[in-house]
Amino acid sequence: MITVIVPFCILLAIILIKKIPYIGGNIQVALLITGLTALLMGGIYNPISWLTAWVNGIDRIAWVMALTIFGSIYAETQVKMGTMDTVLNVMRAWFGHSPKGLITVIIFSLCLAGSLLGDAVAASTVIGVLIIKSLDEMGLSGEHIACTIVMGASLGSIMPPVTQSIFLAASLVGIDPTPVTNLGYITVGIGIVICCLYVAFTFVKIKSLPEDLIPKQKAGAILKENWKVLIPLMVLVFIILLRLIFKIDVITLAFGPILTVLKDIKILKGLTNLIVASLIVVTIISCLYPKVRNELGGTLWTGIKNVKGSIYIQGSAGLMLGAFYAAGQIEAVKNFAMGLNANLLKIGGAASLNLIGMLTGSQSTAQNSIFAFFGPALVELGIDPVHAAIAGSHIAASGQGMPPADLTCFVVCGLVGGILGKKVDPLKTMILNLPMCLYLFAVGFLFMFI
Template sequence: MLKVAVPMAVLLILVLCKKIPLIGGKINAALVITGALTLLLAGIYSPETWIAAWFDGLNRLAWIIALSISGSLFAEISMRLGTIDTIIGAMTAKFGRHPRILIVCILLALTIAGSLLGDAIAASTVIGMLTIGILVSMNLSYEKISAIIVMGACVGSIMPPMTQAIALASSLVGTEPDPVINIGYVTVSIIFVVVAIYCAFFLIHKDNVPGANDTVVLKFTDQTAGQILRHNWKSLIPLMFLIAVVLLRTVPIPYLSFDLGPTLLKNLSYTSADGVTTSLYDLLAGTTVLNGLTNGIVLSILCAIGVSFFFPAVHKNAGNIVRESFSKVKMTVVLQICCAFMLGSFYVAGSVDAVSEFAQSLDSNVLKIGGAVAMILIGMLTGSQSTSQNVVFSFFGPALVAFGVDATHAAVAGAHLASAGQGLPPADLTTFVVVGIVASQFGKKVDPLKSMFYSMPMCICMAIIGMVFLYL
């Protein structure tokens, strides 16, 4: 475990100790150095292997990079159409005098988005971008803003009924998902209440009203929420279309359920010189890094972007919109590229396997604690509860059942423990992505580690619920 513990300690030191010459407090440098140290400790010195590790990491994060770019483009389009002004204006008009109620509404929107999209990073990127403006106008610190977005999206990513975390955990222990989902309604509701109370009373103060930060100009301040929506409903069409596409790909509606994005790409094909016909979807899916464009959520956003081009404000200013969105997401993509090197190094050096083996070496009650720690750690390193479950819970879950833990309870525990790593310091990928988005939107420096510490109550709550179900 030293090849995991030492690089993590170095990462923590580099991020915290800003007085270190040249690299102190610079997260991009810290990520690259952590990856390099991981490879060196594993005895890997070959430049070819280092490059291969970087490409492996890029391949694993390809869909996240594609999501950031497409999400930034959709957010810029939403700003040009007035979608964000309409949403912020309506919410401010309705709850502007009650900032604590307003923050609960924002959390609820992020939670619903996380449930629909099925992924915390996706919800943070797409819906989180729409909420940054109103949160900044409330004069909140950028670290708090990032934490609020991460917490809302992470709670949503485990929220039933569309919850990959619970479905995957149930399949790995061989139990029916319905009983687990029914318990999930209760446990996730508890987590949401805890997060809402924490944000409303510890992160938000009475003077954090919309407009408190006068550097952000809010529109429609003299209209009611109903008036704003009646006069500007057309600006919501691309967003509503995106929601509809996501619902059609996630909710089983007879004769209507289909995945629009992949379906369109699969119907576009080309024939090579030797007569082989390949669909555009298969071509992209089989290409390193570009396979990120075949992610269902990314394609759903691209479809919504296509619809938005029917608006003159978009197609007449397409060049400016693309340039502006790329300039805003540049910092985020650079951070993700650096993070890709660290992540690829973890896999090539066997750090992920080391964590898995650590859990496998344990038995009886120690297995529960060790396995839980391993799941949380993997969830933190990869920013993905599904990776945590596939890597650790695939053997940890059946082992729990073999030791006498009820399969339903084991599945509940597995889903919550895997999700507990998202938002946890010092190397949470979800927070790195959100911090990059917030920083790029306003050109400000945002401390990712501080943001992670703000998110810890949510992580602790998820971990506690997971541990409780291990011992029921």
């Protein structure tokens, strides 16, 4: 485990100790040095092997990078069209007199989107971009805005009915997911309430919105006047829900041959992610609007420029991620868990499951690599399979949201920074996100003992 602990400590030290000459506080440098350290400690000294690991790491998160780029371009088209202003004004008309009420509704909206989409990044991109300016005008910092969006979308992605983590955990212990999802409504529901209280009383400092920010029109009148600008957003939601509910994949039906070719090409296969492809489609639809079409070049360039820094960070994270796989850090965590005796299995297995989620930024990777044997082992110890599945899904989701590799956080920070034109620190956002992660871990840990 020393090969895991040392790189992780180096990463945190460089990022947190800003007095380190030249590199202190530089996230990109921290990620690159961490990756190189992991490779060297894993006995990989050939620069060609380093490059291969880097490419493989970027390939693993190519869809996240693609989502960041096209999500930003899509967001920029919505700014030009006035979609964000319409959504913002409707929300202000409904809830504008209570900042705490407004931010609570925003979190619930993100949770609803996440529970329907089953994906935190998708919910953050589809809904999150529409409320960033609203939160900014409430006086929240970039990190507070990003944390609010990440919390809402992440909890929503775990919340049934569409919940990847719970379905996967149930399948790994070999049970019907229905009783697990029924418990999930309760555990995640409590988490949503806790996060609403945390955000409302920690991030929101104003008692009411200025009168000039509250539209004089009713919400219905605003929608009646501006419904046309919501068409691309509605098309995006329709495409996604059509696939999830009726299993009709419009994107694959329309662009199947192109997607098939791209899936075999490293890094470019990130474009085959169905959320990314859907964003590209609705961005093209948005380009039909005169306000976007007449300034198309500037809109595209602004969208890309806005997330340039985030893409650099994600590219650097690709080296770290690829190094962890190539140099054996992921395998070391697996072996650590497998070598534990029965008395330490619960604690060590939970720690390993959480750590894999932290290192990869993926609850599915954590579950497939650790819970695949940890889950059945818990059942062998006499734990109710339903409780074991709750434990696995919640602990893995907890690790996914913790530093240093929360992919949702990287995407959202890029979008927030791009739209507001300011630097948003992903690590600080992940730290602000810890109350949600600790709650999920506590729930999962508790269910191993009841």
